[in-house]
Amino acid sequence: MLNLILFGPPGSGKGTQANKLVEKYSLLHISTGDLFRYNMKNDTPLGIEAKSYIEKGDLVPDSVTINMLKAKVNENPDVAGYIFDGFPRTIAQAEALDNFLKEKGQNVSGLLALDVPDEELIKRLLERGKDSGRKDDQDKSIIANRIEVYNKETAPVFDFYKKQKRADKVLGVGSIENIFERLCSMIFWM
Numbered sequence: 548m549l550n551l552i553l554f555g556p557p558g559s560g561k562g563t564q565a566n567k568l569v570e571k572y573s574l575l576h577i578s579t580g581d582l583f584r585y586n587m588k589n590d591t592p593l594g595i596e597a598k599s600y601i602e603k604g605d606l607v608p609d610s611v612t613i614n615m616l617k618a619k620v621n622e623n624p625d626v627a628g629y630i631f632d633g634f635p636r637t638i639a640q641a642e643a644l645d646n647f648l649k650e651k652g653q654n655v656s657g658l659l660a661l662d663v664p665d666e667e668l669i670k671r672l673l674e675r676g677k678d679s680g681r682k683d684d685q686d687k688s689i690i691a692n693r694i695e696v697y698n699k700e701t702a703p704v705f706d707f708y709k710k711q712k713r714a715d716k717v718l719g720v721g722s723i724e725n726i727f728e729r730l731c732s733m734i735f736w737m
């Protein structure tokens with residue numbers, strides 16, 4: 548199985564690239580952000596709980612997020628692999644994912660981190676906010692908080708996998724096609 552973590556700050560293009568990778572490698576795309584938004588739209592208890600964190604640009608607590616992720620994987624056992632997009636975002640989530648996959652006789656094949664400068668992230672997020680209606684993409688202070696949370700809580704996840712020689716950076720600027728080719732050439736070696 549190919550179990551790929553597509554990593555990077557908000558606005559680095561994870562969702563866009565995940566959609567292309569899914570087609571090429573027939574993987575299941577699991578975006579925890581999309582799962583939360585689906586639950587928020589449908590006013591489920593999970594959505595109501597997540598909303599207060601997401602609106603501020605804070606992380607939803609680990610236990611809630613990890614259980615949601617596990618349920619999604621368990622609902623879809625017969626796939627060629629998974630692309631985890633927006634997960635893991637903390638060391639606790641990374642450890643939980645490793646243990647969870649290990650119990651299934653699987654592992655994380657690798658983590659690819661899209662590298663994009665902060666100014667470009669802010670520009671992209673504000674642009675996306677105009678069309679998507681996502682409130683967390685429309686407010687500069689919420690965007691700044693998301694980037695700060697990424698640097699403080701999520702960036703260490705890269706080092707966690709780097710120590711295990713399972714993480715690499717990929718330049719996330721340029722055309723969508725060029726970035727996609729860079730990702731595919733890294734996946735070739737996994």
Ligand code: AMP
Nearest residue numbers: 579580600601605606607612633634636
């Ligand atoms: P995203 O669509 O990945 O940018 O996620 C949108 C928001 O959902 C984030 O700003 C967090 O509030 C929340 N979220 C998504 N994934 C996670 C996660 N793995 N852990 C905690 N919160 C998350």
